[in-house]
Amino acid sequence: MxxxxxxxxxxxxxxxxxxxxxxxxxxxxxxxxxxxxxxxxxxxxxxxxxxxxxxxxxxxxxxxxxxxxxxxxxxxxxxxxxxxxxxxxxxxxxxxxxxxxxxxxxxxxxxxxxxxxxxxxxxxxxxxxxxxxxxxxxxxxxxxxxxxxxxxxxxxxxxxxxxxxxxGQAPLDAATPGEVATGPAAPCLSEVRGQERAKRALEIAAAGRHHIFLCGTPGSGKSMLAQRLPGLLPPLSPVEALETSMVHSLAGLLDEGGLSRSRPFQEPHHTASMAALVGGGKGAKPGQISLAHNGVLFMDEFPEFARAVLETLRQPIETGEVVIARANAHVRYPCRFLLIAAANPCRCGYLPDANRACARAPVCGADYMARVSGPLLDRFDIRIEVPAVDLAELDRAPGGERSAAVAARVAAARQRQAARYAGAPGIRVNAELSGARLDEVASPDPEARAMLLKAAEKFGLSARGFHRIRRVARTIADLDGSEAVRLPHVAEAISFRISFAPG
CATH class of the missing domain: 3.30.230.10 (Ribosomal Protein S5; domain 2)
Incomplete structure (x- = not known):
């Protein structure tokens, strides 16, 4: 041969x-x-x-x-x-x-x-x-x-x-493709009581594939929100389904040859090793971030992950791919995922509640969140506090907006982005905008620009944070059906960037 x-x-x-x-x-x-x-x-x-x-x-x-x-x-x-x-x-x-x-x-x-x-x-x-x-x-x-x-x-x-x-004794016919697999339906967003601001953040994150950081006390609904995020995303396109299935094929995870149109949802435990998360080990297998390609990566108890493991996410978040280097070869896997991280404000979890916080408050909160480096935290487009839900809210019957309604708005925003970036290599969603293309499609009007510059100076935003606000504002404008990025869009994007200050 x-x-x-x-x-x-x-x-x-x-x-x-x-x-x-x-x-x-x-x-x-x-x-x-x-x-x-x-x-x-x-x-x-x-x-x-x-x-x-x-x-x-x-x-x-x-x-x-x-x-x-x-x-x-x-x-x-x-x-x-x-x-x-x-x-x-x-x-x-x-x-x-x-x-x-x-x-x-x-x-x-x-x-x-x-x-x-x-x-x-x-x-x-x-x-x-x-x-x-x-x-x-x-x-x-x-x-x-x-x-x-x-x-x-x-x-x-x-x-x-x-x-x-x-x-030639018994020639075989060509094989036929397997069936399109349908994964389990994601739970509905209406089951989450209250947390309207966090739900809005999820909608924006889903529309533009913006990474999101949720911080809140235990039981406030962070995990419930994250588990409902896949239900807001549109089905995989044929190209995305093939991309994702190729990664899962290398990992031996395709079920009876069926390709899935559902977005993958990976939820690694905080004890996961570096090889398990980013890939590697024997045979340089794809890790959790590659298995979440075109889908959602949910990292609960984010500060509890090993510091070295968390730091390996910095480059893949920016480039959308991970390179596993070996002495005689380099293996490259895609990892364009939507990262949603959740964390308690401190080790005991009750820093905002003076009646329940430990004796080391507020120092314990600063020490705990210091486990997440500033450069990594800066890569989250949306950072939001998730407060405890009022007991009266829990006693009411579910009546919030259903996932299907939110998913329809997200799909419409994704379609606008697909039409805008048709033919643009490497850009599918607003989170991937950079350089001249970002200036072309996400430049705010004069009033909004003045607010953005004032906020950047007041809150000491990095250049990365400045541009990520523009990307989020472009997504909010797409959800609003607006071609121009206006003052309300930029104001909301800024609020999601500065509403959570760790420690």
């Missing part, structure tokens, strides 16, 4: 894959694999041997060396079982070598010859389409790979079925 390392790239998603080169050389009887394999790859020789024996195919009494090229690129996983078996079958002239060379294959072999699904079928299909080759994968991965319409995907259930396909 043709051998080379290559990069799969689609809408910012890149991953390194390797094709397999197999060579048969004379020598002592045996079966060895070379090319920096891990344990799963080394054990492929036993799985391939057992699978061939189950089909009554005897290997020659020679030393067989399978070369995984390039040798300096580490290989891991069971993806190589099927390519190794096909290369051996081609070397034994059981199947035509030309047909095998025109095929990109991946899959795990069971000892009885069955083909088991493996992660990564979707990006592999993208690569096969770019090369004009056929993808051969297990039946369990076929529905996932078949979403790439430009690729011909053959998904046999067993190694024998693959042999019969290549020899």
């Amino acid at each position: 043709v051998t080379r390392a290559y990069t799969v790239a689609f809408e910012g998603i890149e991953t390194r894959l390797v094709e397999v080169q197999c060579a048969v050389s004379a020598g002592l009887p045996g079966f060895s694999i070379v090319g920096l394999p891990d344990k799963a790859v080394s054990e492929a020789r036993e799985r391939v041997r057992a699978a061939l024996q189950s089909l009554a195919i005897a290997l020659p009494s020679k030393r067989i060396t399978v070369n995984l090229s390039p040798a300096d690129l580490p290989k891991e996983g069971s993806h190589f079982d099927l390519p190794i078996a096909l290369a051996l079958l081609a070397a034994l002239e059981i199947v035509a070598p030309d047909a095998v060379e025109e095929t990109l294959a991946l899959g795990e072999l069971s000892l009885d010859g069955r083909l088991d699904p493996v992660p990564g079928a979707l990006p592999a299909a993208m690569r096969a389409a770019e090369d004009g080759r056929t993808l051969l994968c297990p039946r369990g991965s076929g529905a996932e790979a078949a979403w790439v319409e430009a690729a011909r995907v053959i998904a046999p259930p067993t190694l024998m079925a693959a042999i019969q396909h290549f020899t």
Whole structure:
């Protein structure tokens, strides 16, 4: 089989894959694999041997060396079982070598010859389409790979079925895509009593994909608000669904090959490691921030995360991608997510209540919030306090605005942004505006500009904070159906920036 390392790239998603080169050389009887394999790859020789024996195919009494090229690129996983078996079958002239060379294959072999699904079928299909080759994968991965319409995907259930396909005894039809999965419905916003200002902040955040920080006493409804944010977002577009599914495919999280149009919602625990959050570990797998691509990342108890873990978010928040660096390779994953963070004002949580606050107030609040660095906090477009709900409000029947009504306004604002940024590379929503494009579409009128400059001077806003207020004001104007950014839009954006001062 043709051998080379290559990069799969689609809408910012890149991953390194390797094709397999197999060579048969004379020598002592045996079966060895070379090319920096891990344990799963080394054990492929036993799985391939057992699978061939189950089909009554005897290997020659020679030393067989399978070369995984390039040798300096580490290989891991069971993806190589099927390519190794096909290369051996081609070397034994059981199947035509030309047909095998025109095929990109991946899959795990069971000892009885069955083909088991493996992660990564979707990006592999993208690569096969770019090369004009056929993808051969297990039946369990076929529905996932078949979403790439430009690729011909053959998904046999067993190694024998693959042999019969290549020899023409029983040709297989191309695989068909899986069903569009529908995730569970997000809870309704009307279930949250009171907190009208926080609900308005959620609407603005959803409309422009602005990061939001909620600070409030325990039980004030921060988690309830965050869990209802996905219900305000429009469904994934076809391009976004494919992007998100490719990341989930690499993580092995696609359910029966079904692509989802629902926005992902990831909720890492505050004990999550750096590798779990941003990606890495064995195989440089995508982390929670990449699994939340095009969706929502909710980080509850934000100051309780390790400081080093939090600081790794600073660059991905700005660039929309994360690079996992290794000595011999760099893996790049997309992570354009909407971050919603929640925190108590202090360790005990009752800093605003003089009757319940601890004896160290207000110093305890400053110490607690100091766990979040200023540069990281500055990257939140919206910062808002979530006060405790009045008991009389809790006793009333639910009567707030439903998520569907808010989602309709958000969808209309997103449509305005899509039309405005059509053809603009790298910009889909207002949160991604910068430079000349920001000046072009988010310049406030003279009265609003004067207020913004006065607020920037009075509250000591950074340049980043200044521009983020302009982005939020542009989103508020979109929700208002206004082409111009006016004084009320800028005033509301400023209020969401300065209403919460940690410590």
